[in-house]
Every structure is written in C-alpha cells, then in structure tokens.
Amino acid sequence: MSEVAVADPRPEPAPPAFRVTGAVVEYDGRPVLDGVSFEVPRGEVLAILGPNGSGKSTLSRAMLGLVPLHRGGVELHGVPVRRFRQWGRVGYVPQRLPAGGGVPATVREVVASGQVARLRRLRLPGPADRAAVDEALAAVGLADRARDSVHELSGGQQQRVLIARALAGRPDTFVMDEPMAGVDAASQRALAGAVAELRRRGHTVVLVLHELGPLRPLIQRAVVLAHGRIAHDGEPPRPAGEPARPDHDHAPPDAGAPLLAPAVPGLEVPRRD
Numbered sequence: 001m002s003e004v005a006v007a008d009p010r011p012e013p014a015p016p017a018f019r020v021t022g023a024v025v026e027y028d029g030r031p032v033l034d035g036v037s038f039e040v041p042r043g044e045v046l047a048i049l050g051p052n053g054s055g056k057s058t059l060s061r062a063m064l065g066l067v068p069l070h071r072g073g074v075e076l077h078g079v080p081v082r083r084f085r086q087w088g089r090v091g092y093v094p095q096r097l098p099a100g101g102g103v104p105a106t107v108r109e110v111v112a113s114g115q116v117a118r119l120r121r122l123r124l125p126g127p128a129d130r131a132a133v134d135e136a137l138a139a140v141g142l143a144d145r146a147r148d149s150v151h152e153l154s155g156g157q158q159q160r161v162l163i164a165r166a167l168a169g170r171p172d173t174f175v176m177d178e179p180m181a182g183v184d185a186a187s188q189r190a191l192a193g194a195v196a197e198l199r200r201r202g203h204t205v206v207l208v209l210h211e212l213g214p215l216r217p218l219i220q221r222a223v224v225l226a227h228g229r230i231a232h233d234g235e236p237p238r239p240a241g242e243p244a245r246p247d248h249d250h251a252p253p254d255a256g257a258p259l260l261a262p263a264v265p266g267l268e269v270p271r272r273d
C-alpha cells in the first residue's frame, strides 16, 4: 500500500518579532553597526545595552527600517522591513518628544496620535479608541494631566506621554529608545510598571538602555554592543557581587487583562499647581 502524505496538523511556529541578519550601517564610510545578527522571539523583553556610541540607537532604528542598512537584512514578524505594512502592531518610543515647532498640543492629543496607524483613513475615533487613550494614560499615571499642554510637563512626564502614545495604538511589539534616560524616580516607576504589564500580556519589548536599573527584573535577555558588534547575547549582566539567580519568569501572559492602574502601584504623580 502506498503511503499517503498527511498534512502536519501542528501550526507553523510564529516567526520571531525581529530577525536581524548581518546588519551593517555606515556613516561617512565608517561602520557603526558591523555585522549584527540576532532574533527576538515573540513575547520576549530584551535590552540592548552598551557604552555611548556603541550603536544601540542605530540598531533600534534599523530594526524599524528608520536607518538604511548597507548590508544585511531585518525582518519584522517574518516580513522584510521594507515590505512590512502592519505598523499598527508596532509602537516606537523615541528618545525625546519632538519639539513640535511651537504647536500647542495637549497630553491627550499627543497620546491619541499614536492611533494613526490603527485608524483607517476618514474614520473618526470611536468610543473604543477613546477608551484606549484613557487606558494608556492611566497605565503611565497621567490620567489627571490629559488636558494639560505637553510642554508644561517635566522631561520624565513627557517620556511617559511617549510611552502612552505607543500604548494607545494597542500594538504587540515595542521598541523603546532609552526610556529611562534623565527621568525622575516617579516616572521611572511608572515606566517600569507599564513595561511589567506589557510583559505580563506577552508582548514583545525591545529596550535600548544605558543601564538596567529598575527594569532589571523584567529583562529576560540582553544584547550588549561594543563598537557596533555584539559582545554578549544572553542573560542580563548582573551588578558586581550579586549571585546568580534561578529563572525569574513570572505569571504567564494574559492578553485579556486590563492595562490599568495595577501597572503603576502606589504611584504619586507630581501636581502642577
């Protein structure tokens, strides 16, 4: 009897959120990324670390197609970045709020702008979109600042606005470029709470960081750059003297849970009076 080919009932494993292969970026003929290859599986919280000028920001921007590669390739969710169209799945948090050319914008307006990739053309935001903005503001502890001008906020609070803007589009893949740099302690706690919630939900988060700081317990893996190359890829580096600890995975992801106040336990938001 001849054998009949039976389709494998197991679904194809999902492609990694990011696949970077032999990435080379040059400025003025000088390589600032020099053959970088790694993958970020879906649901991983990964830190890109390294000294000043090692290429961290360049790598994070190249992962989103914001910096052209001289050689190599980047795939997002299995699609070459140049052909990738599902930008509603991706939330990018740049280092700083763009100056905005003096145009006044409220916190709520900036956060709502994060939904542009999600909203189809000519469709006005509906109640679900407004609820997503409220939820994003609450997740970073800025619900009571929604009507204020972003330019009245501290640097740390503006950083929280940028994170809320990324959350508002309800993406499942985040790239955050130094979200903790120059940020006050309350905002650091708020940001760590928001990242903890993203991890709990099983989202993919890539963070460019100078140091792990309060995010340390949340980071599952670190890629350390030196002179544009990967010097380490694995367990996050521990501070000198700290013993190795067992795997610190927490509760399994829960995609249905609300992204609300528990993300920021006991947070005190500085008031502007």
Ligand SMILES: Nc1ncnc2c1ncn2[C@@H]1O[C@H](COP(=O)(O)OP(=O)(O)OP(=O)(O)O)[C@@H](O)[C@H]1O
Residues within 6 Å of the ligand: 027, 028, 032, 050, 051, 052, 053, 054, 055, 056, 057, 058, 059
């Ligand atoms: N647009 C640019 N034109 C020329 N050189 C650049 C440009 N952007 C970055 N560089 C250079 O590329 C190198 C890597 O910069 P990058 O910002 O990626 O490093 P980084 O590790 O993020 O540094 P930092 O921690 O200081 O932000 C640096 O030497 C930087 O001066």
